[in-house]
Amino acid sequence: MHGRKILLGLIGIGIFLLVWHLVTLGNGRTDVPGPWLTLTGLIELATGGLLWRYIIASVFRVMWGFTLAVVVGVPVGLAIGWSRWFRELVNPLVQGLRPISPIAWLPIAVLVFGGVTWWEPSDLSAIFLIFLASIFPIITAATSAVEGIDVKYLRVATNFEVSGFTVLFQVILPAAMPQILTGLRLALGIAWVVLVAAEMLGVQSGLGFQINDSRNNLRYDLVVAAMVVISIIGMFLDGVMARIENTALSRRGTAKR
Amino acid sequence: MIVETPKIEFRDIELCFTAEDGAKVQVLDSVNLNVREGEFVCIVGPSGCGKSTLLNIACGFLKPSRGQVLIDEVPVDQPNRRRVFIFQDNSVFPWLTVSQNIGFGLADQSPQEKDEIIRRYVEMIGLTGFEHAYPRELSGGMKQRVEIARALASGPDVLFMDEPLGALDWLTRLKMRADLVEIWRQEKKTILFVTHDVEESVQLADRVVVLSDRPAQIRAVVDVDLPRPRNLDDPEYLRIRDEIFELMGLDHHGIEAAKV
Structure with a gap:
């Protein structure tokens, strides 16, 4: 069963590579590159030394933006789900900001953080965009997680006269955790997707910068090579989140595996 | 003569709510009941009649539209841990x-x-x-x-049990009933126990309260004066059981059907 799954996956990728190879047959580096040119580009990037710096720069920005979004988004989401007046106060604002693409904030972010001297300004604007991209799915997940808590658990807490932080940490958070974790995983995926766009302007490092820089040098083999790297790291990050999700949930017997 | 004050006193409990289509629905209609300290009382009635609602009011999770519940002569306002509610679909x-x-x-x-x-x-x-x-x-x-x-x-000194054995398989349920009686004897709690299972009520209770259809009123209160553990072949046990079946509006045909 497991073997068949892997085999079919490889066949799927194989067909894609073949079609890719055929439609790009005879193309050079300044045109859409084929798989082989991409592979040599990948090797060139990996041996050039810059790739690792760029990967670290990108992951660093995503982690900061994402972590900030978790720190702000989870409490805000819980509060919206829990308190009616807080929901009425904050929800229209949240719903109003949500449809604005994080990329649309780019000029404002560069303007605001451009004058910063205590940190790399371009890092801050990228982190800000990642933060914006991931906070809304996190808020939404935390809100609906709280709203979805089975009322019987809350009644047990009322019945035993347990309140305040004890309810928060022993009932509300654990009850909401599965859905929050799913939301975090989703948010990290979005953050990674937005990263590349965030790094296309005003930064001098990172995988998004690599793509932009290669294009300016008409090295499309390196553009696609960077895309492959983005894919691999994205899958890795998602795998880590899935692992965390599963470990946290397995004791409850609700693991998705 | 010493007049014992009841542990739990239901005073003229009525509950109405407004349905989504605006219609007024009456769930409970002037329910009056006294429960003594340490007593095991079962509440039976047709499904959907408001048994659980009554229990929720007694525990303080719901407010009645009229009347009040007193525990130790103090009106019930909010749930507290002196009286604990046990849910049908396990809330562990x-x-x-x-x-x-x-x-x-x-x-x-x-x-x-x-x-x-x-x-x-x-x-x-x-x-x-x-x-x-x-x-x-x-x-x-x-x-x-x-x-x-x-x-x-x-x-706690009172337990409110809302069909606590309802979700269990038959054999486990039988065993749990025996255990429950044993626990009740050791711990000397006042227990109010809602069930739709007439047999269960007669096996457990000192008294069985039979509710009518919606709006639920108390149709009868049946004393079960049998020694524990109860012999399920005892003619007196069978007589009480059939009496409750009849109170619930099941004719002899219904009784036979319900026994299966």
Whole structure:
């Protein structure tokens, strides 16, 4: 069963590579590159030394933006789900900001953080965009997680006269955790997707910068090579989140595996 | 003559709510009932008649439209841990271990006292060795025992049980009934127990309260003056059971059907 799954996956990728190879047959580096040119580009990037710096720069920005979004988004989401007046106060604002693409904030972010001297300004604007991209799915997940808590658990807490932080940490958070974790995983995926766009302007490092820089040098083999790297790291990050999700949930017997 | 004050007193309880289409629905209609301290009272009635609603009002989860419930002569306003509600669809926290669940309501005790209480109730429900197990590792019957232990650990004097055995298989249910009577004898709690199972009520209760269809009124209160453990072939047991069946509007045909 497991073997068949892997085999079919490889066949799927194989067909894609073949079609890719055929439609790009005879193309050079300044045109859409084929798989082989991409592979040599990948090797060139990996041996050039810059790739690792760029990967670290990108992951660093995503982690900061994402972590900030978790720190702000989870409490805000819980509060919206829990308190009616807080929901009425904050929800229209949240719903109003949500449809604005994080990329649309780019000029404002560069303007605001451009004058910063205590940190790399371009890092801050990228982190800000990642933060914006991931906070809304996190808020939404935390809100609906709280709203979805089975009322019987809350009644047990009322019945035993347990309140305040004890309810928060022993009932509300654990009850909401599965859905929050799913939301975090989703948010990290979005953050990674937005990263590349965030790094296309005003930064001098990172995988998004690599793509932009290669294009300016008409090295499309390196553009696609960077895309492959983005894919691999994205899958890795998602795998880590899935692992965390599963470990946290397995004791409850609700693991998705 | 000494007049005993009732442990729980239902005074003229009425409950109405407005349905989504604006129609007024009356669930309970002037329910009056006294329950003595240490008594085991079962409430039976047709499904959907408002048995659980009555229990929720007694515990303080719901407010009646009219009338009030008094416990120890004090009107019930909010739930508290002197009287604990036990849910039909187990409400043991899946993210806490057996010990943590049982200790959930123990906030005032010192850690040593808490451990001692937990140990005692783990032993009582026969789950020694499962202290650190999570609920998913337990059977339905074991989980319901944990719920009962959690309720008892906080030292209440009243237990409200809302079809606590309803979700269990037949054999487990039979065993749990016997255990429940044993626990009740040891712990001397006042128990108000809702069930739709007439047999169950006659096996457990000192008195069985029979409710009518909606809006529910008390149709009759039947004394079950039989020694425990109860012999299910005892003609007196069978007579009381059939009497309740008849009170619930089941003719002899219905009785036969319900026995199956």
